[in-house]
Amino acid sequence: MLENTESLLSDTILSDVMYTSAIEISCGYGKPKFMSTPQTNRSTSGLCHHENSELIQSLITRINDLTEQCNTLADQVSNLSALSLQNIKSTNTMETQTMLDINESNINIRMTHHMGTQTEPEYTNQPIRIIKESVLSVDNHTQTETYTVSTNYSKTLPMQKINNSKQERHVQPRHARDDPKETLIIGSSILQRIRTRGLMKNTAVKTIRGANTSHIRHELENMDLKDFKTFFIQVGGNDASNKRDPELVECEFVNMIDIIRKTTRNARIILAECPPRRDANVKIVNHIIGKVAESYDVECLQTVQSFIRQNGHLNSEQIWRDGIHLTDRGTATLLRLYDTLVKVTKEKSDTTSLNLFKSKQLSRWCLFFLWRRGTQLSILPP
Template sequence: MCNLNERLLKRWQSFSESIKNQMSKILTQQTKSEISLNKFMESPTRSYEEISNNSSSNVPKTNSTQNKDQSSNNENTNDSSSVVSEIQKTPNKDQRSSQTVTRQSLIVGDSILKGVNKSGLKTDVDVLTCPGKKLHEIESNLSREIATKYNNIVVYAGGNDAASGSARSTLYNDVKSLIRDIRRKSESYAVYLCTVCPRIDTDVLPLNELLKRTGEDMNARIIDCHQAFVFGNGNTARHYYHRDGIHLNAKGTSALVTAINQQLPIARHGSGKGSVNEHPQIASFTNRSRWQQGNKCTVCGLRNHSAEDCYRNRWGAGGYSYYHGRYRKYRGQRRVMAPTMFPI
């Protein structure tokens, strides 16, 4: 047993020594490779162009090559000077902020313009709303906001003046002073006057006639927005208004923007002259034609008229809601008591 143990011990020692020798060889090879790699990384590398330039530098230069080198040096200096001049010409952020940005159009007016969505307009069109303001108050607000120059200015105002009972002479003078104030800023401004859409608190027809006459006197362009809210029979398109009968809902605001866009392209989509009729029901009544749009009357079921013009709505109050066009008590039903010619 002792001899067996000694043999095993000797074998184990020889095996361990062989492993140590192999590991030492591997470590020495690794250190050598690391040293050579470090030397290679420390030595500067030269590109093919440098080698070719060095080889060509050994060759003596002729007169033509010297002239070429001088011309190339001159071109490099010229390029550098041009770059410096361009850098000097480009404005800084402070200089850019101080410069006035030229916009295309500005629409200014009272609270009727409050529902105009800026996302539906062009990027160079701005809207300035002055809720409850009259003409002279809008003039003062406009003089502060006109720091950025515009090519076109659209004015929708005068409804609050007419509703407050202002005299026609006062309205005429206020409109003239507003146009003069705009022209005083710059004579290149194109001024557009919008006629006022119908409202329940006042009659806007005298105001619109005054606006048209003032526009002709002051050489301003007229945008007839009133006709977009009136049928051919003279009735007002009530479904374009809120409950108060003054301010416009989403459909009414769309009709107003469409009327302005026909004279001055401000909308992001569609052509400026209104090639697509967005409000066919208005056009049909304006042309004195019958209701040919295929819309069915929700009261009697006929297709030759709308529910608003149905004869059944005339039989008593309460059957038809004035502003929303919805039937509250007698929706789709015929009134029991019809008007008779002779009293009972």
């Protein structure tokens, strides 16, 4: 549009200039190279001068009109430029919004697909109960937990963390092809004095000091249980000392059974009663163990009477001075109870003379003295 305006203005000025030059030449003001008629008439000259003034005035008017037209065209061009920039910005904004809408649609589609693929399994049976309470953990911190129990489903929950690294002693079950483990003994620090060298080769022990039923359930969830055929679960004393809700403890025992049965088929599960202790009454926990064992068709091993004297007091030879843990003799008593159901200890012939001497609490000085005397050491009777 600007080029057309310049061309129009240039043509107009050029035509006016040529017209003016022709008048000047005809009136005697120009100097044409080919002039055949001389200028001798003064009236003719005055007339030419008057016509020239009118021509100049008309040119000025024409120039003003052209200037106004140019200004109008310039304003239109400016308006068109501003409108074009606005359209460009609007187009960019619309494109950006379109891209955002497309991205949002893709995200919604992915989220819908993700939510659609992660569907929880349906269970036909309704939960038996839902329990929510404040639970006192091992490190004396309070934590709120919600548990759901069903006959074919257990809801796993965040486990209470045992902060003290020295509290936990793991004896990892080995799953070597030449030495598979078939029996697992898992529980709290009641098992801490068990020596694996006195056990059958197919028996593994896992001791978690300070553990309650929640910790044992969590440990079973994270273990490889497929090779085991028999499970001894020895836990509950810490639940009694921390006064955890009986229904909550029952839920955890049910969850343990459910975890084992989902992992292994035809596994033999044995829930062992808690040995008596001075800091807590274990009757409620042991009643729960017997109830769960009867309801879910597992075995219950009764242990209380083996650690109590005839007068009703704890056997100090089997219970440690703290009134909680077992001595070596108490541990041997517990293992003999296990043997009544599944053989877990070696035969007496497999026990070395050194271990028997340690059980009789012979001092190193006595052994050294007998060795210096050349006395033949023999196996003492039990």
